[in-house]
Amino acid sequence: xxxRVIPILLTIVLLAALFSVCACTPAGSTTTTQKGTTTxxxxxxxxxxxxxxxxxxxxxxxxxxxxxxxxxAVSAHVTAVSTWPxxxxxxxxxxxxxxxxxxxxxxxxxxxxxxxxxxxxxTSGAWGSxxxxxxxxxxxxxxxxxxxxxxxxxxxxxxxxxSNEEWMKGATTPDGQFPGFYHLRSNDPGVSxxxxxxxxxxxxxxxxxxxxxxxxxxxxxxxxxKNDKSAVSPFSIPIGELRNMGNWGILTSPYGLVSTGYFHxxxxxxxxxxxxxxxxxxxxxxxLFSDGLLDKNFLTLDTATKNSNIMNGISGxxxxxxxxxxxxxxxxxxxxxxEYELVGVGSLVANAGDKALxxxxxxxxPGQLSVVTTSCKNPEIxxxxxxxxxxxxxxxxxxxxxxxxxxxxxxxxxxxTDLVLKNPDGLPFAQALSQYDFCPENGPYIQGGEFCFxxxxxxxxHALAVWRDSDILEHFIAPVTIDPKDAEEYSTITSEIFTYIxxxxxxxVTGEKSISEFDVYIDTLKSMKIExxxxxxxxxxxxxxx
Amino acid sequence: xxxxxSIKNLQLKxxxxxxxxxxxxxxxxxxxxxxxxxxxxxxxxxxxxxxMAGAVIAFKDYIPAKGIWGSPWAGxxxxxxxxxxxxxxxxxxxTVVISLVSLAIxxxxxxxxxxxxxxxxxxxxxxxxxxxxxxxxxxxxxxVCSLIRIFTMDTGVIVQLLALFGFEPVSLLTKSRYFVPxxxxxxxWQHIGWGSILYLSALSSIDPTHYEAAVIDGAGRWKQTLHVxxxxxxxxxxxxxxxxxxxxxxxxxxxIILLYNEGIYETSDVxxxxxxxxxxxxxxxxxSGAVGLFNSIINFIIVVIVNKISRRVSETSLW
Numbered sequence: 026x027x028x029r030v031i032p033i034l035l036t037i038v039l040l041a042a043l044f045s046v047c048a049c050t051p052a053g054s055t056t057t058t059q060k061g062t063t064t065x066x067x068x069x070x071x072x073x074x075x076x077x078x079x080x081x082x083x084x085x086x087x088x089x090x091x092x093x094x095x096x097x098a099v100s101a102h103v104t105a106v107s108t109w110p111x112x113x114x115x116x117x118x119x120x121x122x123x124x125x126x127x128x129x130x131x132x133x134x135x136x137x138x139x140x141x142x143x144x145x146x147x148t149s150g151a152w153g154s155x156x157x158x159x160x161x162x163x164x165x166x167x168x169x170x171x172x173x174x175x176x177x178x179x180x181x182x183x184x185x186x187x188s189n190e191e192w193m194k195g196a197t198t199p200d201g202q203f204p205g206f207y208h209l210r211s212n213d214p215g216v217s218x219x220x221x222x223x224x225x226x227x228x229x230x231x232x233x234x235x236x237x238x239x240x241x242x243x244x245x246x247x248x249x250x251k252n253d254k255s256a257v258s259p260f261s262i263p264i265g266e267l268r269n270m271g272n273w274g275i276l277t278s279p280y281g282l283v284s285t286g287y288f289h290x291x292x293x294x295x296x297x298x299x300x301x302x303x304x305x306x307x308x309x310x311x312x313l314f315s316d317g318l319l320d321k322n323f324l325t326l327d328t329a330t331k332n333s334n335i336m337n338g339i340s341g342x343x344x345x346x347x348x349x350x351x352x353x354x355x356x357x358x359x360x361x362x363x364e365y366e367l368v369g370v371g372s373l374v375a376n377a378g379d380k381a382l383x384x385x386x387x388x389x390x391p392g393q394l395s396v397v398t399t400s401c402k403n404p405e406i407x408x409x410x411x412x413x414x415x416x417x418x419x420x421x422x423x424x425x426x427x428x429x430x431x432x433x434x435x436x437x438x439x440x441x442t443d444l445v446l447k448n449p450d451g452l453p454f455a456q457a458l459s460q461y462d463f464c465p466e467n468g469p470y471i472q473g474g475e476f477c478f479x480x481x482x483x484x485x486x487h488a489l490a491v492w493r494d495s496d497i498l499e500h501f502i503a504p505v506t507i508d509p510k511d512a513e514e515y516s517t518i519t520s521e522i523f524t525y526i527x528x529x530x531x532x533x534v535t536g537e538k539s540i541s542e543f544d545v546y547i548d549t550l551k552s553m554k555i556e557x558x559x560x561x562x563x564x565x566x567x568x569x570x571x
Numbered sequence: 572x573x574x575x576x577s578i579k580n581l582q583l584k585x586x587x588x589x590x591x592x593x594x595x596x597x598x599x600x601x602x603x604x605x606x607x608x609x610x611x612x613x614x615x616x617x618x619x620x621x622x623m624a625g626a627v628i629a630f631k632d633y634i635p636a637k638g639i640w641g642s643p644w645a646g647x648x649x650x651x652x653x654x655x656x657x658x659x660x661x662x663x664x665x666t667v668v669i670s671l672v673s674l675a676i677x678x679x680x681x682x683x684x685x686x687x688x689x690x691x692x693x694x695x696x697x698x699x700x701x702x703x704x705x706x707x708x709x710x711x712x713x714x715v716c717s718l719i720r721i722f723t724m725d726t727g728v729i730v731q732l733l734a735l736f737g738f739e740p741v742s743l744l745t746k747s748r749y750f751v752p753x754x755x756x757x758x759x760w761q762h763i764g765w766g767s768i769l770y771l772s773a774l775s776s777i778d779p780t781h782y783e784a785a786v787i788d789g790a791g792r793w794k795q796t797l798h799v800x801x802x803x804x805x806x807x808x809x810x811x812x813x814x815x816x817x818x819x820x821x822x823x824x825x826x827i828i829l830l831y832n833e834g835i836y837e838t839s840d841v842x843x844x845x846x847x848x849x850x851x852x853x854x855x856x857x858x859s860g861a862v863g864l865f866n867s868i869i870n871f872i873i874v875v876i877v878n879k880i881s882r883r884v885s886e887t888s889l890w
Contacts, residue, residue: 135851141635156854166636264832322724324745324834327717399636520853521657524836531834535745553657 083178083409085416086123091406094144096129096137100466102459106452112460117427121418124410143167143398145407148468152204153392153504157512160198164509168396170202171408178408181415182206185471191503195390199506199568205396206411208467210389213474214489215347215481220385221492222275223350225341226368228254236370238377240279240309247318250341258320260313261331261340264531267323270344271297271306274383278495279375280306283383285526287562288500292570294563298526299555304543307533314534324531335367342370347477347485347492348455348465355484369488372495381495388503393467414463414470423470426461441479454480505569511561518558525553629861642857649861658845666841670819672755678815680759681766682808686796688767689774704764716829719757720744747835754830754839769811770804777803809887817874820866842866 099109109115110128119126129144131137134151155162162168175183186193189209196207210216224236229246232253237243247259262270270276271284282288282297284306289295297303313319320326320340334340336354345351351367358365372381397407413419425432425439432439441458448457455465464476478486507515529546532538588596598605624639629649631642653659684704691697707715722729723743734740743749781799790798824843831839842862850859874889882888 133851135854138635138854139633139856141638154852154854165634264834322742322745324832325720325724325742327720516853516855517652520849520855524848525657527833528836531832535834537747537834 081177082180082416083412085121085409085413085418087406087409089123089125091403092125092127093146093401093403093407093410094127094129095146095148096131096144097148097468098131098134099128100459102456102466105456106460113427113430114422114459114461114463117422117461121422122410122413124406138167143400145401145403146395146397146411148393148395150391150393150467152394152396156516157509158198158506159204159394160200160202160506160509161512162396163198163202163204166399168204169399169401169404170204171206171397172201172203174405174408175203178405179203179206179412181419182412185209185415189389191389194569195388195503199508199565205394206414206469207390207395208393208469209471210387210391211471211473212389213478214486214493215477216472216474217387217389218385218489218493219346219348219387219477220269220273220344220350221347221372221488222270222370223335223343223345223367223488224370225250225254225335225338226366227364228341229368236368238371238374240276240373240375242377243373244313244316244318247313247342248316251318254338254341256341257339258322258334259318259340260342261320261326261334262323262343263326263328263331264324266331266344267310267319267534268527268530269385273372273385274381274495274497275344275372275385276310277306278372278381278383280309281375281382282306285523285530287502287559287566288383289502289566290500292567294502294559294566296555296559296562298530299547299550299559304540307530307543308540310534311536311540315536319534324535336365347481347488351485351488352481355482367484369484369491371491382497383500384493384495384497386493386497386501390503391467392504395469411469414468420470423463423468424473424476425464426458431458431461439475441475446480502566503569505562505565507561507565508568511564515558515561518554518561522550522553522555522558525549626860626864626867628857629864631857633857633860635856645857649858650865652858653862653865658840661837662840662842662845665838666820666822666843668838669751669754669822669841672751673758673822674815674819676755677759677762678812681763682770682804684763685767685770685774686800688771689800690792690796701764701767704767706764707761708765712825713829715757715761716826719753719830723749723753744830744832745834747837747839750831750835750838754827758826769807773804773807774800805885806887809881809885810889813874813877813881813889816877817870819873820870 103109103112109130110126115126115128131147131149134149137143137147138155152159152162157164159168163170171179171182186196186209192207192209196203196209198204224246228250229236232249234246234249237246250256250259267276268285272286274283274288277284277297280302282295282300282302284297284303287294287296310319314321314323320334322330331340331343332354335343335345336358343350345354347369351369355365355367372384374381395411397404397411401407414423421428421432421439425441426445428434430442431445432441434440441454445457445461446454448454450457458464458476459466463470464472477489481489529538533540533543533546628639628642630645630647631639632645633639634642656662688697688700691700721727724730725740725742727742730738730740730743743753777800781803782795785795785799820842822841822843824841824847827839827841827844828847831844843866846859846862846866849855849862878888878890
């Protein structure tokens with residue numbers, strides 16, 4: 026019998042080897058594929074630094090001999106149709122800038138950073154979550170700041186920043202460095218806001234109801250959906266989105282707070298989940314849950330189920346985007362149920378006639394950042410390449426694509442063509458357009474409202490308008506950067522506190538934890554140093570406000 | 572054959588020469604066998620032992636641009652932070668509970684299944700059952716987990732079945748008390764067929780004459796299983812058990828991440844999911860490195876202890 030053990034052992038060793046291949050690759054694979062094929066040419070061409078007052082603008086196209094390794098996640102709109110390097114946009118981007126590009130698709134930003142082996146340019150929305158913030162990434166020698174190039178190779182970017190205070194503040198670190206090229210947003214509907222509550226308009230009309238305004242009316246409306254429209258889960262939304270609806274004040278405005286987020290009243294920073302009235306918000310949500318108005322499965326719900334619920338009449342209210350929500354759902358239901366209609370509903374308020382405290386707003390500098398890394402052999406070329414998105418022709422390419430194909434000029438204004446608006450192959454607008462431009466994905470350019478305005482229906486544009494009807498500008502805090510010396514303390518505190526708050530939110534809403542334990546919850550938060558956390562944020566905010 | 576031969580050679584050789592001399596002689600004699608094992612050896616050195624040195628980041632403040640060796644030392648800071656964490660006790664408890672329950676219920680399941688299957692005489696039936704039970708093993712984990720989520724919703728097929736027996740129809744994965752049963756039982760469903768292959772092959776290697784002898788001695792089916800079959804595969808079982816014991820603290824984090832949610836962290840958050848959130852979502856590489864290292868050391872200690880016990884008790888061991 027002993028003899029048998031050896032072959033079995035060998036089998037196991039081989040099996041184990043197989044499994045360890047899987048276990049070992051993540052660390053290994055990221056290091057194997059890199060090291061730019063950069064052909065070294067010192068000829069950076071064009072402008073030299075100048076100290077004169079008149080700015081020297083880079084001239085495009087550049088000399089065309091340099092290849093840059095460009096790392097970024099790739100938009101799902103693009104990959105639904107083709108691969109990015111095969112799109113007309115990718116070709117036009119290279120032709121117009123005079124730079125050869127090599128794409129490195131980023132599937133895991135954290136692994137890319139941990140590898141220590143960097144491409145020339147990294148575009149990512151996750152830079153803000155780098156432990157210690159973007160300023161730390163500069164200190165750590167990963168990111169090459171572009172501060173020294175602002176008057177020369179990145180002058181278009183600088184001029185754009187100077188035209189808007191929120192842009193300028195959002196694109197600067199606390200110690201005055203410019204880490205790279207941020208995605209910038211205008212304050213237009215559909216750009217600075219895009220998400221809100223959505224309800225079945227045809228049901229409301231049938232029941233003779235108008236869209237709910239207060240928290241109590243919201244309950245009445247959902248109850249009517251349940252009783253008279255036999256909606257199984259009148260308000261169906263996954264936990265992550267439910268939390269966001271609190272963060273954005275859509276549900277929490279009646280209680281004078283945004284739940285797990287910072288806001289200010291007259292310059293004093295508050296954190297919603299630590300406010301006394303947060304308790305009332307939890308009681309209200311718990312009522313929704315125990316009355317069967319909020320989806321019983323909201324903890325395990327996924328987006329696909331949420332979508333099918335609002336389309337199949339299982340729910341009558343949910344949260345969603347004007348494009349990916351209202352647009353897609355109504356488009357899908359158009360042929361199946363001609364009566365089917367949705368409507369955007371604004372943030373709830375405490376008393377009818379009040380203006381909502383808060384609504385969803387995306388920061389004008391949302392954090393998507395394109396940096397030149399310290400590994401880049403041709404930083405001057407890379408800076409000019411990224412600066413292109415902020416020039417006039419670059420603006421057209423990034424937002425509208427290629428003239429004669431995806432847009433045409435009329436009276437000096439660009440308009441999308443039917444090739445993308447009503448694509449002959451039946452592609453949705455965003456997918457068709459993504460073959461020709463960068464929009465709607467975030468990237469190194471400025472996003473304006475025409476994308477939505479020209480392609481949206483009246484219902485969608487109406488939703489965008491009601492969703493942003495609030496006093497948000499008086500309470501909103503743009504993402505601020507924690508002082509690097511406090512950054513470690515801040516991230517240590519938050520990593521435990523955020524878990525605790527999220528977990529307790531779920532427990533209080535489902536009633537697994539009785540609301541009578543709210544005081545214990547507050548005391549625990551105090552012992553986890555939440556007051557210190559808010560203090561650090563207040564300091565950063567004060568510094569941001571100057 | 573060559574490998575087996577060389578191993579036999581090593582074992583039979585009288586231990587009179589020193590290890591170096593014996594190795595040298597054997598290398599000359601069986602160089603072809605050593606050549607065969609070389610790629611596997613290189614693999615382990617390059618991808619397992621070399622990367623192991625990276626565990627040193629647990630004692631550093633890892634900054635990618637400075638590399639592993641250039642980053643500043645941090646001493647035991649990260650370990651202290653973990654042991655002092657608000658969640659330390661809960662993580663440890665959940666990890667151990669989920670592991671032990673899986674071990675107690677999940678480990679014997681494929682053995683019992685293989686024994687039952689071994690008694691089936693109808694070959695067609697046997698093969699059909701085998702194929703069906705393998706299947707979940709080959710389905711992507713992401714798909715399996717969304718199946719589990721759908722089945723355990725309040726309207727899902729499992730909950731509806733249970734409701735027939737008076738069970739309250741709630742979504743199982745929203746209640747912390749149901750997480751461990753869902754996790755362990757679904758794990759058995761996933762792996763019972765695949766896990767039984769090894770035992771089935773061990774069963775087929777039992778000498779048929781033993782059964783004949785047992786029959787002559789008047790043993791029935793049950794006695795045959797007890798006195799011939801089980802002893803016949805006991806060494807396989809023990810080896811598998813030792814290997815399994817070595818991963819007691821390694822609860823499969825992929826599956827938990829796909830199944831858990833904030834509402835049931837109380838019973839579902841384990842060390843490996845915590846490491847994942849810290850390292851990959853919050854960029855605290857050194858901290859998660861420290862937690863991971865702690866996890867591995869415990870695993871290592873357990874496997875050494877179990878191996879020692881097994882060698883003393885049953886004379887079967889890994890080394």
